[in-house]
Amino acid sequence: MAFPETLIVSVSGIRGRVGDDLTPDLVARFAAAFGTFVQRRGWGNQLAIARDSRSSGPAFVRAATAGLQAVGCRVSDLGLVPTPTALLEIQERALAGGIVVTASHNPKEWNALKLASPEGAFLTPEQGTEFLTTLRAGELAVAVQGQPDRAEEVSGAVDRHIERILGLAVIEPARIARRRFQVVLDCARGAGGVILPDLLDRLGCRMVGIELEPDGHFSRDPEPIPSNLAALCRRVPLEGADLGMAVDPDVDRLALVDERGRAIGEDFTLALAVRHVLARQRGPVVANLSTSQVVEAVAAQAGVEYHQSPVGEANVAAAMRAVGAVVGGEGNGGVILPALHYTRDAPLGVALILQLLAESGAQLSEVVAEYPHFVIVKGRFPRPQAALHELRGAVEKAFPGAEIDERDGLHLRWRDQRTWLHCRPSGTEPILRVIAEGPRENEAEVRRLVEQAGGLLTGGSA
Numbered sequence: 168m169a170f171p172e173t174l175i176v177s178v179s180g181i182r183g184r185v186g187d188d189l190t191p192d193l194v195a196r197f198a199a200a201f202g203t204f205v206q207r208r209g210w211g212n213q214l215a216i217a218r219d220s221r222s223s224g225p226a227f228v229r230a231a232t233a234g235l236q237a238v239g240c241r242v243s244d245l246g247l248v249p250t251p252t253a254l255l256e257i258q259e260r261a262l263a264g265g266i267v268v269t270a271s272h273n274p275k276e277w278n279a280l281k282l283a284s285p286e287g288a289f290l291t292p293e294q295g296t297e298f299l300t301t302l303r304a305g306e307l308a309v310a311v312q313g314q315p316d317r318a319e320e321v322s323g324a325v326d327r328h329i330e331r332i333l334g335l336a337v338i339e340p341a342r343i344a345r346r347r348f349q350v351v352l353d354c355a356r357g358a359g360g361v362i363l364p365d366l367l368d369r370l371g372c373r374m375v376g377i378e379l380e381p382d383g384h385f386s387r388d389p390e391p392i393p394s395n396l397a398a399l400c401r402r403v404p405l406e407g408a409d410l411g412m413a414v415d416p417d418v419d420r421l422a423l424v425d426e427r428g429r430a431i432g433e434d435f436t437l438a439l440a441v442r443h444v445l446a447r448q449r450g451p452v453v454a455n456l457s458t459s460q461v462v463e464a465v466a467a468q469a470g471v472e473y474h475q476s477p478v479g480e481a482n483v484a485a486a487m488r489a490v491g492a493v494v495g496g497e498g499n500g501g502v503i504l505p506a507l508h509y510t511r512d513a514p515l516g517v518a519l520i521l522q523l524l525a526e527s528g529a530q531l532s533e534v535v536a537e538y539p540h541f542v543i544v545k546g547r548f549p550r551p552q553a554a555l556h557e558l559r560g561a562v563e564k565a566f567p568g569a570e571i572d573e574r575d576g577l578h579l580r581w582r583d584q585r586t587w588l589h590c591r592p593s594g595t596e597p598i599l600r601v602i603a604e605g606p607r608e609n610e611a612e613v614r615r616l617v618e619q620a621g622g623l624l625t626g627g628s629a
Contacts, residue, residue, distance in 0.1 A: 168196060168305045175279075176302075177594055178295020179481065182270060182279035185223040189278055191230035198234030198266060201282055203308040204301040206239065210285050211263030216318070217245040217253035218268040219358045219417045220381040223278045227268045231280065232318050235266075239310035242318035247381060249358045249418030250281070251512035252328040258287025258508055259327065269358075269417040272390035273595060275383060288509045289481045325362045328514065329369060335506060337447050338518050339525075344371025346525045349408040351424070353377040353399045355389045357416030359513065366514050370521060375406050383416075391415050391422035391500060393430035404428040409524070410531045414513045419480075420500035421516040425532040433500035434459035434543070435535055436516055440502045441494050443523040445469040450493030453486045455479070456578045457589050457602050458498030461538050477575030479594060484509035498543075541585070542610045546601040548621040550592055558624055562590075565623055566616075584609075588616055590624055599624060 170176055171188035181197055183189035206212050216231055218224035224247070232242050243262065245253050250267050257265045264284050270277040282290050282298065290298060333340050350372050354360045360381040367374045377398060378386060388395045391413040403411040403424050411424030421436045438461045441452055445465070451472040454462045458475070466473040476486035480501065487495045487505060496502045501511030502519065527534060551558065555576045562577055563569075566588065569579035576591030586605035593600050601621045605613040 168200065168302055173597070175595065175597065176299070178292050178299065179289055179479070179594065180279055180281045182273070182277065182595055184276055185278050191226055194227045194230040194280060195234035195237070197280060197302070198231035199238045199307050200302040200305075201264075201266065201298065202235040202238040202240040203306070204298045205264050206308050207301070212239055213241045213243065213262050215243045215245055215253060215257050215260070215262050215265035215283075215321075216268070217248050217250070217265065219250070219270075220247060220356060220360075220383040221268075221270065221275060221278055221416070222383045224268050224383070227278060227280070231266050231268065236316065237310060238308040243321045244318040245321050245324050247358060247361060248324050249328075249362055249514065251419055251508070251510045251514065252324050252362065254283055254287040254289075254510045255328055255331065255508050256287075256321070256324045257283055257285065261285070267417070271417050271595070272415040272420065274388065275385045286509070288484055291481050291485055295481075325365070328362065329366050331507060332366070332515055332518050333369060335504070335518075337444055337504075337506070338522055340370055343518075343521045343525045346521075347371060347373065348410070348521060348524070349373045349375070349406065351375045351377065351399060351402045351406055351408045351411040352379070353391075353396065353411065353413040354379050354381070355387065355391070355414070355416060356380055356382055356384055357389060357414065357418065359414040359416075359418045362418065362514055363412075363414065363517065366517060370518065372521070375402065375408065377402060385416070389416050391420055391433065393422075393432060396422065396424060396430045399424050400428045400430055412517060412520075418513045419511040421502070421513040421520075422500050423520065423531060425535065426530050427532055429532070431531070431535050432459070432543070434461055434498040436500040436520070437496045437498055437502055438462045438465050438538065439523055439534065440496070440516055440519040441465050442469075443519050443526075444494040444504065445471060448493045451490045453483055453490060453492045453495035455483055455497045456572065456575055457591075459541055459543060459604055460585060460587075461541060462498065464539055478591060480511050482575075540607045541604050542607045542613055543602065543604045544610075544613045544617045546617040546621045547596075548599045548601060548625045550597060550599050551624050551626070555590060555592070555624070561623060562620070565619065586613065586616070588620055590620055
């Protein structure tokens with residue numbers, strides 16, 4: 168099966184610009200290939216489909232549904248729900264897998280199809296590679312007569328997700344409610360608007376909403392990073408709120424703003440969630456190679472093992488299963504709790520953070536102040552012509568004395584300097600990501616490290 172050169176095709180799905188390289192016809196063909204793969208693997212033929220709030224979502228859901236049905240699959244349409252809600256529903260209903268139509272934090276002109284297994288998790292790298300073989304072969308299953316021509320519409324997934332979170336052993340709704348938190352919530356007009364107001368209400372919080380309508384008309388860059396949260400940062404102290412919370416359009420990432428109106432960085436979402444879970448259940452922690460050292464510091468403080476994996480939810484989840492981790496995630500604000508499911512889950516993160524604050528009795532800024540502060544600098548560069556492993560020699564020469572990890576691009580670490588550098592091709596955009604972290608007082612050096620590495624790898628001078 169041929170695809171436009173500009174379409175991003177990977178083991179996790181496809182992603183592109185709507186109407187440019189991503190069209191309903193292409194979506195239908197891709198979904199048909201996935202339905203074929205699922206059935207040949209023996210997973211079954213009842214699949215879920217869900218979407219975020221992007222305006223292109225309904226058309227792509229119809230196209231994907233048609234593609235699945237064309238190869239004999241039955242479809243359960245969950246509607247507009249958060250990605251973690253959809254994945255939890257696949258797991259709880261024992262479905263054969265599913266397709267989530269979402270481009271996550273990408274701008275509104277983008278959309279994507281993400282593929283899930285019966286475990287309610289994105290395909291592992293091995294499963295994804297096997298699916299790509301089916302996709303490229305173009306040999307599709309044949310539907311049998313008598314298959315339904317309409318999708319089953321499934322309601323209540325959001326309510327079930329909330330109930331599962333409130334029922335976790337690490338969450339005490341009554342204790343959170345006693346704090347009467349006031350929260351300013353920014354959903355960026357994504358799918359967060361269909362779950363987070365209800366969750367906060369169930370936790371006894373008073374809420375002030377920003378961009379709650381899930382209509383996909385993003386009024387800001389939807390990625391919940393500090394530079395995109397100016398309105399939230401202004402609103403929190405103006406309202407006298409305890410904290411601010413922001414999510415991306417498919418609600419798998421959570422960012423926090425303290426009571427003073429300061430965006431504390433997405434890595435602290437994971438760090439504080441890990442702190443709370445480890446206080447209740449000790450065990451290994453897993454995060455990806457681009458996660459701040461503050462998460463490692465929390466694990467060290469608790470005296471538990473800390474492991475790192477390649478970037479990507481599927482990679483983190485696989486590593487968590489392998490080491491029996493009790494909590495993990497990614498430094499972009501994604502928290503994974505195996506007691507719920509092996510998926511980044513922002514509503515879960517909301518509950519964990521509020522539980523931590525309720526138990527500590529402290530303000531968010533006070534809790535954050537207990538930990539070492541690092542600065543993370545993220546750069547975006549054109550993808551190099553050569554594979555990164557081919558450039559290792561040049562990198563070692565330019566940046567000597569580092570431990571080098573090649574599991575995910577090039578990761579260099581200088582432990583004695585509390586500094587690391589990670590260079591990897593993006594899985595969501597046609598770019599090279601260069602990320603570095605070091606002590607806050609060395610910010611100028613960390614920025615210089617990113618620019619030097621980016622220049623070296625893309626043909627400039629180091």
